[in-house]
Amino acid sequence: MPYPTTAGQLQQLICAANWMRESIIDYARAVEPLQLRLDDALKKTKRTKRVAAGISHELTKEEWDAFDHVKILLATSATLALPNVATTTCVFSDASDTGFSVIVTQVTDFDPKIKITEQAHKLLTRVSGTFRGAQPNWTVIEKKGLPYRDTMR
Numbered sequence: 287m288p289y290p291t292t293a294g295q296l297q298q299l300i301c302a303a304n305w306m307r308e309s310i311i312d313y314a315r316a317v318e319p320l321q322l323r324l325d326d327a328l329k330k331t332k333r334t335k336r337v338a339a340g341i342s343h344e345l346t347k348e349e350w351d352a353f354d355h356v357k358i359l360l361a362t363s364a365t366l367a368l369p370n371v372a373t374t375t376c377v378f379s380d381a382s383d384t385g386f387s388v389i390v391t392q393v394t395d396f397d398p399k400i401k402i403t404e405q406a407h408k409l410l411t412r413v414s415g416t417f418r419g420a421q422p423n424w425t426v427i428e429k430k431g432l433p434y435r436d437t438m439r
Contacts, residue, residue, distance in 0.1 A: 289353055293327035294339030300324060303356055309363040314414040315385045316359055319352040367392060367408035376407065381429040383422065387414040388433040 290296040300320060307313045327341050345353065374396035379388040391407035413433060417424070421432070 287357060289345055289350060291342060291344075292339055293324060293341035293343060294336075296320060296324050296327070296343075297333075297338045299353075299356070303360060306360060306363050308411050308413075309366050309409065310359045311364070311389070311412060312385075312387055312414055313359065314387075314416050316352065316355050318416055319349050320356065323349055364409045367410055369410055370394070373408075375410070376402065376405075377434075379430065379433040381426075381433060383417075385414065385416040386429065386433040388412060 290299060300317060303310070303313070303317060310316070323343065323345070324338075327343055328338060331337050331341070370392060373392040373394050376391045376393060377388065378391070380386065389412045390410045392410055393405045393407055396405060415432075417429065417432075421429070424432075
């Protein structure tokens with residue numbers, strides 16, 4: 287897949303990747319440099335496919351790296367399992383200064399004597415995002431709680 291040379295090509299990549307976002311770990315942080323580039327290119331224009339196709343741009347080194355990383359994530363995305371009430375559901379979350387992620391899995395034969403990291407997890411869903419506006423100024427506990435709120439919606 288060649289690097290996008292127009293805002294339209296970049297928009298198409300981001301829209302297509304969004305369909306897979308639930309099975310891509312840390313999607314929001316991976317696509318952020320590309321999303322910022324697209325937002326900047328489409329600023330003060332109609333955000334239509336036709337307008338975007340006419341806006342040329344060159345990616346920076348950071349954006350090239352992000353593009354390559356997103357392609358790898360798409361190629362290695364996880365298969366989502368169907369929820370099963372007979373399994374044990376596990377929720378894992380983490381937050382940093384810039385973003386958060388939550389992963390929800392299920393374990394068919396959960397054994398409390400075995401470490402959680404050694405159980406046979408099947409991915410149900412995942413949610414990730416980057417902190418915006420005043421969110422980067424929140425306390426650590428607020429940043430760690432946001433993923434749970436977004437996951438349980």
